[in-house]
Amino acid sequence: MEKEQFYYDNKIVKMFLWATILWGVVGMLVGLLVAFLFVAPGLLEFAGSDNAISWLSFGRLRPLHTNAVIFAFVGNGAFMGIYYSTQRLLKARMFNDLLSRIHFWGWQLIIVAAAITLPLGFNSSKEYAELEWPIDIWVVLIWVVFGINLIGTILKRRQRHIYVAIWFYIATFITIAILYIFNNLALPVSGFKSYSVYAGVQDALIQWWYGHNAVAFFLTTPILGLMYYFVPKIANRPVYSYRLSIIHFWTLIFLYIWAGPHHLLYTALPEWAQNLGTVFSIMLIFPSWGGMINGLLTLRGVWDKVRETPELKFFVVAITGYGMTTFEGPLLSFKNLNAIGHYTDWIIGHVHIGTLSWNGFMIAGIVYWLATKLWNTELYSKKLANAHFLIGTFGIMFYAIPLYIAGFTQAFMWNEFNPDGTLVYGNFLDTVTAIIPMYWMRAIGGSLYLTGFIIMAFNIIMTARQGSKVEDELAEAAPLKKISSGRATGEPLHSWLERRTVLFTILTTVAVLVGTLVEIVPMMLVESNVKTIESVKPYSPLELEGRDLYIREGCNNCHSQMIRPFRSEVARYSDNDPELYSKAGEFIYDRPFLWGSRRTGPDVHRIGGKYNDNWHFNHMLDPRSTSPGSIMPRYTWLIKNTLNASSIESKLEGLVSLGHPYSKEEIANARQSIATQAAGIVENLRQDPEFVRNYGDQNMQEREIIALIAYLQRLGTDIKADRTAQN
Amino acid sequence: MNKNSENTSAWTRFIKSMTKAHDIATEEDIMTDHDYDGIKELDNVLPPWWLYGFYITIVISIVYYFFALRGDYNQYDELKADVVQAKVELEAYKIANPELFSVTNLEVYTDAVNLEKGKELFASKTCTACHLTDLGGGIGPNLTDDKWILGGGMDDIFNTISKGGRPGKGMIAWESSLSKTERQQLSSYIISMMGTSPAAPKAPQGDITWDGK
Numbered sequence: 013m014e015k016e017q018f019y020y021d022n023k024i025v026k027m028f029l030w031a032t033i034l035w036g037v038v039g040m041l042v043g044l045l046v047a048f049l050f051v052a053p054g055l056l057e058f059a060g061s062d063n064a065i066s067w068l069s070f071g072r073l074r075p076l077h078t079n080a081v082i083f084a085f086v087g088n089g090a091f092m093g094i095y096y097s098t099q100r101l102l103k104a105r106m107f108n109d110l111l112s113r114i115h116f117w118g119w120q121l122i123i124v125a126a127a128i129t130l131p132l133g134f135n136s137s138k139e140y141a142e143l144e145w146p147i148d149i150w151v152v153l154i155w156v157v158f159g160i161n162l163i164g165t166i167l168k169r170r171q172r173h174i175y176v177a178i179w180f181y182i183a184t185f186i187t188i189a190i191l192y193i194f195n196n197l198a199l200p201v202s203g204f205k206s207y208s209v210y211a212g213v214q215d216a217l218i219q220w221w222y223g224h225n226a227v228a229f230f231l232t233t234p235i236l237g238l239m240y241y242f243v244p245k246i247a248n249r250p251v252y253s254y255r256l257s258i259i260h261f262w263t264l265i266f267l268y269i270w271a272g273p274h275h276l277l278y279t280a281l282p283e284w285a286q287n288l289g290t291v292f293s294i295m296l297i298f299p300s301w302g303g304m305i306n307g308l309l310t311l312r313g314v315w316d317k318v319r320e321t322p323e324l325k326f327f328v329v330a331i332t333g334y335g336m337t338t339f340e341g342p343l344l345s346f347k348n349l350n351a352i353g354h355y356t357d358w359i360i361g362h363v364h365i366g367t368l369s370w371n372g373f374m375i376a377g378i379v380y381w382l383a384t385k386l387w388n389t390e391l392y393s394k395k396l397a398n399a400h401f402l403i404g405t406f407g408i409m410f411y412a413i414p415l416y417i418a419g420f421t422q423a424f425m426w427n428e429f430n431p432d433g434t435l436v437y438g439n440f441l442d443t444v445t446a447i448i449p450m451y452w453m454r455a456i457g458g459s460l461y462l463t464g465f466i467i468m469a470f471n472i473i474m475t476a477r478q479g480s481k482v483e484d485e486l487a488e489a490a491p492l493k494k495i496s497s498g499r500a501t502g503e504p505l506h507s508w509l510e511r512r513t514v515l516f517t518i519l520t521t522v523a524v525l526v527g528t529l530v531e532i533v534p535m536m537l538v539e540s541n542v543k544t545i546e547s548v549k550p551y552s553p554l555e556l557e558g559r560d561l562y563i564r565e566g567c568n569n570c571h572s573q574m575i576r577p578f579r580s581e582v583a584r585y586s587d588n589d590p591e592l593y594s595k596a597g598e599f600i601y602d603r604p605f606l607w608g609s610r611r612t613g614p615d616v617h618r619i620g621g622k623y624n625d626n627w628h629f630n631h632m633l634d635p636r637s638t639s640p641g642s643i644m645p646r647y648t649w650l651i652k653n654t655l656n657a658s659s660i661e662s663k664l665e666g667l668v669s670l671g672h673p674y675s676k677e678e679i680a681n682a683r684q685s686i687a688t689q690a691a692g693i694v695e696n697l698r699q700d701p702e703f704v705r706n707y708g709d710q711n712m713q714e715r716e717i718i719a720l721i722a723y724l725q726r727l728g729t730d731i732k733a734d735r736t737a738q739n
Numbered sequence: 740m741n742k743n744s745e746n747t748s749a750w751t752r753f754i755k756s757m758t759k760a761h762d763i764a765t766e767e768d769i770m771t772d773h774d775y776d777g778i779k780e781l782d783n784v785l786p787p788w789w790l791y792g793f794y795i796t797i798v799i800s801i802v803y804y805f806f807a808l809r810g811d812y813n814q815y816d817e818l819k820a821d822v823v824q825a826k827v828e829l830e831a832y833k834i835a836n837p838e839l840f841s842v843t844n845l846e847v848y849t850d851a852v853n854l855e856k857g858k859e860l861f862a863s864k865t866c867t868a869c870h871l872t873d874l875g876g877g878i879g880p881n882l883t884d885d886k887w888i889l890g891g892g893m894d895d896i897f898n899t900i901s902k903g904g905r906p907g908k909g910m911i912a913w914e915s916s917l918s919k920t921e922r923q924q925l926s927s928y929i930i931s932m933m934g935t936s937p938a939a940p941k942a943p944q945g946d947i948t949w950d951g952k
Binding site: 097100101103171173175241244245250251252253254255256257259263278283284287288290291292294295297298299301302305309312313347429430431432433434435437438439576577578579582583587588590593621622623624626627630637638639640699700701702 | 771783840869906
């Protein structure tokens, strides 16, 4: 058949390339900033220490960092590679230019919206899904635009079979859509505030089903797809094994989705689910490594070329890093290793090996190569690219190794007992100050990595300036002849599937739904998974407002609310009462759950009643005054701001519709209840003469700090009433 | 072929049998007819080490889950066992070192070294946050006057430090993180500060009078 001429859309690739570089610099800069907050907590107090700036506090900047590097940097980087490779692998221009533009600008708008709303404190607290509901809806719309564009291109392709890279792109689109929608299901109660439709343990399971698979299907599968295009392309070598591609693709997407509960080992999540998380993580090692060896062995025979090609050097370190993290992850899923690593900096180190090497270096290699194609020229400086590679590799090591040391140090300090049964480091702060040197090293490592990245940005700008743009690249290919959709005699099954793209997409969906349904449906329906505790009651209106402030300030970024059933944890956090580890039934009114994933500060699940109201007041005003050496930010604005409880009725009504037992009277009297409870707390605060001297003449019962104190004093106390009743 | 294998070491033969990678020189034999934008695909067999590894992890997983179903990894039983074990060890330690645990005949230190240590603890253990550096009181009561909420004197002060203040008032129990000697040093330091004149003394609190005699 006669060949058709058409043009590849290079302009859209270029747009994503610049966005990748821009957001990479921004996201890493924010990361570096929060890294320095560990060693200099007052760094951003530009307006003086008694006038801390809310939107520059760690709890608000940390989600900005994670969202920026994941969705802005890696997201744009993945789209850059996908738009370039998809067109060529399918021998077709993207389905629709307008959709491509909507996708690009719509995605940038999400990022800008995130960069504004997260520092303002609009967040749902769920990690890597912090954006509030209006932005969530926008994210889904843009994702669907991307999906239509991808699938539309697949349908109008001139290549009979779809290549393994396209399989991974399909899995990415389908799974992220499912994950994002179901994890973010929430009931809006005002313009930028919503409550998760799931509570407590269920919310935790959904969140980590999402969180784990965001790593799988946003940070892994699209990049594997890119690997399958760019590694053989740049190395000019055939892919090592087609059948390995098939096996590792299907096993990877089928097994990955089950592994989420390994983020919740030793928590109040029922153990049947925890153990599923463990075993599916173990089974994931070889499917992940299948990708690694298929990438590395494709370079068989051209290792001399790797030495001279910066792009390939980046790929080798990236793929090796991928192999390391995907081995370490399953190891951390064993309960005994998880008991050490969970809540420590080991996890932060682990994650950054994955992101800095696998994501960052794959994207860097692709950017260097694409620049030469998009501007039809040589790279401005190979030397600078090599320098980037070296500095970046050192950066990764300087980043990760200190955090491994910090993680182990802290875990052992948390768990160490004296022979007389007391904790050796009873003061949590001892375990923080011990690892400050490691935080310095980490900040240096991060600086190195960012320096390398900026060198790349310069190199690419110079390359673009010396080249000439090729916005539409001419290509030609014959259109597909119509053939029977049935399987021809002798046609291998998978080969047949590769031309039945709709069926392929459906099977991919089925593969990721199996694990999802088996884990989530019983957790929602079987009551024995969350044993009821009679004395656990919903939060009072003031406590609820306080809880929403806790979420707004991102306290959960540093404080867990999950006392694991360890002797050292009940000793430290539950007054040495071995019955008082955190129980599933205590969280049924928690929307969202706030178990946290890292203990930069101590657990706070049973902080209620441990200190008096004055202690909390002074601690928020200046953490160093009550806890010398603390690296917590000052929350001076909580003491100055008036609590905005204007949507308390709609909050309570929303929670009633989700099943919380607030009566009509309680809702009608919510404001009165807030005033009464607040007055009681202010009365307590007035016991401190210093408080009376400084704030005695102010309207303190209306301040935000009062609501937060109310919440903190309620935390973890309900269960004790139940025990008193029983005794 | 035979000649070749005689010349290779056992290790090389083992590696070869575990990877089964086709020779690059003759790779055209296993080349598929795929061509995606110039990308070709070989069809090497699944490396045996990889495949066996995968099988092994599946077997480990099944065995692991079977034991888990039997309750072998029950985290709450683990805690119970840990607590029992700790109790046994602590009892043995108590019997071997009775003097570390007895709360009768507590010693009031008056020597400079122990009082200095007590002063250091008072600052480093954050007592100053509530009682202030000069013990004049703030969130917590004034410790320099003769009125006491939970009683003055070595036994009562030591007991308050050990067991914590009244519930909900904020003073935690220090016996889980301070040794007996340290608690004696702290108590002695507080006693030594009786009758001093803090900058802004808080009004006396408590019904128990003890003037240090």
